[in-house]
Amino acid sequence: MAKEMLTGNRAAAWGVRLAEVDYIPAYPITPQTEIIETIAKWISDGEMDAGFVTMDSEHSMITAAGAASATGARTFTTTSSQGLMYGFEMLYTVAGWRVPLVMVNVSRGLSAPITLGPDHNDILALRDTGFLQIHCETCQEVLDSVLMAYRLAEDKRVLLPVMVNMDGFFLSFTREAVEVPDVEAVRCFLPEYQPEHAFFRAGQPMAQGVAVLGGEFYSYFKYQMHLASQNALEVYREVSDDFERIFGRKYGTIDEYMMEDAEYVLVMTNSFSTLGKAAVKRAREKGIKAGLLRPRFLRPFPDSDIRNALKGKKAVAVIDQNISVGKGGIIYSEMAGCLYNEENRPLLLSFIGGLGGKNISQEEFDLIFDKMIRTVDTKVVEPLHLLYTENEWKGITKLKDIAGRQ
Amino acid sequence: MLRLRFHGRGGQGAKVASRVLGSAAFLDGYNAQDFPLYGAERRGAPITAFTRISRDDIMERGLVSQPDVVVVMDETLLLDPQSSPLSGLKKGGVVFVNTPRTPFETKEGYGIEDHVITLDITKVSLDMIGQPVLSSLAAAVAAKVAGIGEKALRDALKKELSAIISEKDLLDRNIEAAIYCYNSVEPISIETTEKVREKENIISIPFETALVSSPSILSRGNTPLRRTGNWRIFRPVWDYDACTKCMTCVARCPEGCIRLNEEGYPFADYENCKGCLICAEECPVGAISKVRESHSQTKEGDQ
Ligand code: SF4
Ligand code: SF4
Numbered sequence: 077m078a079k080e081m082l083t084g085n086r087a088a089a090w091g092v093r094l095a096e097v098d099y100i101p102a103y104p105i106t107p108q109t110e111i112i113e114t115i116a117k118w119i120s121d122g123e124m125d126a127g128f129v130t131m132d133s134e135h136s137m138i139t140a141a142g143a144a145s146a147t148g149a150r151t152f153t154t155t156s157s158q159g160l161m162y163g164f165e166m167l168y169t170v171a172g173w174r175v176p177l178v179m180v181n182v183s184r185g186l187s188a189p190i191t192l193g194p195d196h197n198d199i200l201a202l203r204d205t206g207f208l209q210i211h212c213e214t215c216q217e218v219l220d221s222v223l224m225a226y227r228l229a230e231d232k233r234v235l236l237p238v239m240v241n242m243d244g245f246f247l248s249f250t251r252e253a254v255e256v257p258d259v260e261a262v263r264c265f266l267p268e269y270q271p272e273h274a275f276f277r278a279g280q281p282m283a284q285g286v287a288v289l290g291g292e293f294y295s296y297f298k299y300q301m302h303l304a305s306q307n308a309l310e311v312y313r314e315v316s317d318d319f320e321r322i323f324g325r326k327y328g329t330i331d332e333y334m335m336e337d338a339e340y341v342l343v344m345t346n347s348f349s350t351l352g353k354a355a356v357k358r359a360r361e362k363g364i365k366a367g368l369l370r371p372r373f374l375r376p377f378p379d380s381d382i383r384n385a386l387k388g389k390k391a392v393a394v395i396d397q398n399i400s401v402g403k404g405g406i407i408y409s410e411m412a413g414c415l416y417n418e419e420n421r422p423l424l425l426s427f428i429g430g431l432g433g434k435n436i437s438q439e440e441f442d443l444i445f446d447k448m449i450r451t452v453d454t455k456v457v458e459p460l461h462l463l464y465t466e467n468e469w470k471g472i473t474k475l476k477d478i479a480g481r482q
Numbered sequence: 483m484l485r486l487r488f489h490g491r492g493g494q495g496a497k498v499a500s501r502v503l504g505s506a507a508f509l510d511g512y513n514a515q516d517f518p519l520y521g522a523e524r525r526g527a528p529i530t531a532f533t534r535i536s537r538d539d540i541m542e543r544g545l546v547s548q549p550d551v552v553v554v555m556d557e558t559l560l561l562d563p564q565s566s567p568l569s570g571l572k573k574g575g576v577v578f579v580n581t582p583r584t585p586f587e588t589k590e591g592y593g594i595e596d597h598v599i600t601l602d603i604t605k606v607s608l609d610m611i612g613q614p615v616l617s618s619l620a621a622a623v624a625a626k627v628a629g630i631g632e633k634a635l636r637d638a639l640k641k642e643l644s645a646i647i648s649e650k651d652l653l654d655r656n657i658e659a660a661i662y663c664y665n666s667v668e669p670i671s672i673e674t675t676e677k678v679r680e681k682e683n684i685i686s687i688p689f690e691t692a693l694v695s696s697p698s699i700l701s702r703g704n705t706p707l708r709r710t711g712n713w714r715i716f717r718p719v720w721d722y723d724a725c726t727k728c729m730t731c732v733a734r735c736p737e738g739c740i741r742l743n744e745e746g747y748p749f750a751d752y753e754n755c756k757g758c759l760i761c762a763e764e765c766p767v768g769a770i771s772k773v774r775e776s777h778s779q780t781k782e783g784d785q
Binding site: 081188189245246249250251252253347348350351353354357433435437438439440443461462463464465466467469476478479480481482 | 501504505508513514515516517518519520540541542543544545547681682683684685686687693694695696697698699700701
């Protein structure tokens, strides 16, 4: 096991290579392209043995991936942002087929206006499709999560597709030291897929994802997906224990940073959590009992782990790197839903930061801690706050001038 | 932690420079992170890339807004308000500028207060490699400034460049030129403790109607405000004795910036010619030659 400098994209590609994936339908979109380029090169150089097909769109790509997965082939594909939206219809379909496809999404804000910077509105839009969702903070975590995703997806108590998410640019193009596991160790952790239910073959006619007329049938199938997704929490404990035993790295359904005695907790997902952790450290130096909780799974939502982690905390600030227009932060709503029936639940504050990759400054984190402390004193919870600085406001004003919008 | 920011033009190799430095730091036993900002950019447009080097865990991500070291691979960027390479540079920080001018002239010329190092790496590149590829040279200068060892730099160059250069001879010349640059720069110690940034005030954004707040552009024709022709390394120059007026160059120019004079001979609008030299490549009679630009002589770049 050697460490080397890898981008998040290459780390994802390594995960796919080590998982000895059979089939990869592909369609490139920034900032995901490097994953596809890397895999394509490995295959053409003979370093990786898999079927690789370039498709005409994400819609076809996800269809092909789901169909291949239904034959029992270990399948991978990847997309980002608008591409994910273009294939959106098929995500529901493929999840309904109950196939163990693994996809990587490289998060990027959705148009309009067009941006390449990351936020999570793309991946969170598919919250309800039936795909499980793992969100990553580091390049190492991307590689490791791809391996764990296959174990989870292929487990017969689950059999749902899994999406592994990483931020565009801040992970996808950022290189940091990543440990690339040995093939043999990976084979121990992730043996060849032995499909029990997938036998979609030319010579063996069957129908997958059939039409059912009548809500009683439809309800049955949908609820079964929900139960399978819930099972994934239990199955994941086994998966992550095995992973830790073999590779020495431990990943829970949530990541807790300085949470033990924390009173004021930030909730963040994905790569900007690193900035949150630095802010927690700084707050600790000032004597604030700060901590950070990062949900790694958003589907299934790790309700009980989150409730346990937040027992006895005074205030929780959710920083959403997404916006549900007309409602606010998506993860804030999820957290509120998770905590509502708790007796001594912490006060819950909502912030939106980092949309389209906008930086979250030290002062913005300071403001969040100030607000948490003040809210605990006054018990008056203010509505959501968009993190935005005066300088940034000056910048947008200038731009509006140039565009003739003032 | 040392934070370095590279400013270059698309195609000059800022991204590769940040990676070579990242790898060199990693091989020298540091924690490192490198990261380019690109995607929508095109050849010649301002590009930034970043490297963070630390003995401790790197608890940062994304853009480096307060660098300790700025590497300016294209001098004309110093005058580009959008790129503004010096923004956020910490007091006590170091600026490297790729220019034939001395550090003193550069400081004076651009009003830079910080420690300036200069070296004409474009010239080194043309002399030693035979083409203007600056990535390894800029990385080498940055490695020296950052205090990275020569062996780690050499190994990093080999690793990163062999992924993009297949020709052994070219690879060797790149490494040789890089090491030459590494040794041409005096070692310095960087002392950046002070932050230059003002405290950020956080505000609440008010409602504005869609007439003001939707992302559309109402003021037409603002492209001439932004000259795109100031980053040429070579400019195309026409020889009308040889030119047959075949119009091939006019048709092939990707910028559409070749026009015709009164006698029907082509000439370039140097405000927008980016110096790709496709015209020279395509001219069937070789009537277009390339002439080295000397930005440093005039601030504007074009005489
Ligand atoms: S070098 Fe020639 S082809 Fe290229 S932009 Fe200038 S005029 Fe056009
Ligand atoms: S391609 Fe050469 S010969 Fe033809 S018009 Fe241009 S300069 Fe003249």
